[in-house]
Amino acid sequence: MRIKKHKVKLKDVARLANVSVGTVSRYINNHPSVSKKSAKKIQEAIDKLGYIPNLMAQNLAKGVSNSLLLYILQEKPIVESTWLYELPIIQSIYDYIKATKYSLQLAMDYLEDVQEIGKLMNEYINNKRVDGIIILSTFSIGEANVVRLMDSEIPFVLLGNQSAILSSNQILFDNYSAISEIMDHLYELGHRRIALINGFENQQHMIQRGKAYFDSLKRLDLEFHDEWVKYSNHAVDGGYKSMQEILDFEKQPTAIVCGNDDMAVGAMKAIKERGFRVPDDYSVTGFDDNIISRVVEPNITTVRMPLTSMAETAVEKLIENIADPEKEIPLEVLPCKVIYRSSSGRVRK
Amino acid sequence: MRIKKHKVKLKDVARLANVSVGTVSRYINNHPSVSKKSAKKIQEAIDKLGYIPNLMAQNLAKGVSNSLLLYILQEKPIVESTWLYELPIIQSIYDYIKATKYSLQLAMDYLEDVQEIGKLMNEYINNKRVDGIIILSTFSIGEANVVRLMDSEIPFVLLGNQSAILSSNQILFDNYSAISEIMDHLYELGHRRIALINGFENQQHMIQRGKAYFDSLKRLDLEFHDEWVKYSNHAVDGGYKSMQEILDFEKQPTAIVCGNDDMAVGAMKAIKERGFRVPDDYSVTGFDDNIISRVVEPNITTVRMPLTSMAETAVEKLIENIADPEKEIPLEVLPCKVIYRSSSGRVRK
């Protein structure tokens, strides 16, 4: 009862429908110039034979690949907060692509293999394996790679990744305004001594968040000490150690702004260990709104990024650009949303 | 200073190297029958022209695609613990594939779109877009789809996904032994009244975990009440509600085994809210060893799955099977590791 294995091809359909392969091809590709009568015969033949076009042959003939590349550059081993950040994006990208004719290819590079970065992407560019590239990374992919991408004339878009030499093709979000809002929030709660535990400076988002902190300090005319600013890995243990150092300093802040939720959790842990309380003794804020921020006690005041809409916008613009190179992909900066929870409170008298 | 855009092809290399396209093709494909002299000339020509084979043409001619499909079936919206489970797998799969000639394609279906499940995969099978398929799901993909897969003769492997009609092509892990070990552990700590908060029964891992619980109950000759067994969504709030129900019951357990870490967190939250302590009043265990289990207080006794080795094994076997259909993909069951932490303790007198 096995279905016949002989691959049915265009020619077979043409023969059965009593038309030429050209007509069948046109029908397949929705050309307007196929008579109703032929169309009907062809569709019947297709149904009867169970014909399915061979994508590779189509693509070769058309010179396209009908697939998009999602290129991810990340740390290795990848930190869990990065996962939590990336997966909604990957999923949204796929959801969008699913409804189109494109398929999705995945490729990853690791920050640690410096000289490898870009090679892979280059490979994809060179043999035209993909029609467009989505680049997902919180680290710079290297301007040389951006240049190569531009030269390749293959449509691409950077997701949450900024390039200095590029005034378009990027979908970013507004880290700066988010942290500024957090700073205002703490100020309104009476905080005047605010510390910062930020991530490493090679991470683009962290740079922007740090800048917002310093600018807000100035804007709000707040006290500042070098010892109140720490840079750590983006994980719980990093935030923990940084907070310990801050706690060892003679002048104590009343609030700590953290570059992400994981570090905020670590900071809270250090605070509790010394017998202090959050937010009674120290207010703490995070960034990412990941599950941890909702699970620890107290829940963390944090920032939610528009991951889904970022992904959708990116793919939409990319596909438009592929279809019509005139439609360029602009630079967009999406707003974030501060989520107020109980880890930040009024400063204690 | 732009590099010439003319696509250099096999013919160009052949002309420059002064050999035929056939010889160049053989050289490209590492045929033994190419003289050293020709090889040298060809390589020089390739270097000079910057020739890169057109993959699509190669594939069409060879009748292969050189790409593998990672097919994921999951809930929508996806729960965070699922993300945490999947990403290490995805990453390991890619890492392995990266070192091979294959590229990776991604496709996802959602459990909620019942009639959609399989269609997508079928598409991939039918037009030979991929050489092999890796299926990642904690839910059954439906036996009809398994049958179709088998009929298609396309190599495939199920990851952490079990099919009753299949005695091979699956890499699983041993949920059953892990929970049995957890039960033993609690028993040794003096617990004789143990409750279960498990996930939904359509999730395959949860079924096995539940079975291990019930079998252990019998094996250890433990007390049992219907009210001690709850099924909830796989998230924190589910565990929370289930635990509340258990706490409302007149007969109280001394330990609660949870189907995953998220539910364990929820259970602990409910316990604390009633003024009880973990593990002093109730021991709680989870499953997954995800970041939450390490972040909450107390840290959760849980189970670590061999995600990385599962992924690597799967891809390795799959690729072997593609290269040589004789080498079948066996059924493997990988052991899990119980991670003992402070959420489980000796029962209080």
Place this chain on the structure above:
DNA sequence: CTGTTAGCGCCTTCAC
């Protein structure tokens, strides 16, 4: 509107 045919770029048998 439709048939014919030359590609798309490469692989692979078949002779030599």
Place this chain on the structure above:
DNA sequence: GTGAAGGCGCTAACAG
């Protein structure tokens, strides 16, 4: 060890 040529399955330009 190598060249010639048909074929992979489909598209698109050209006639008609």
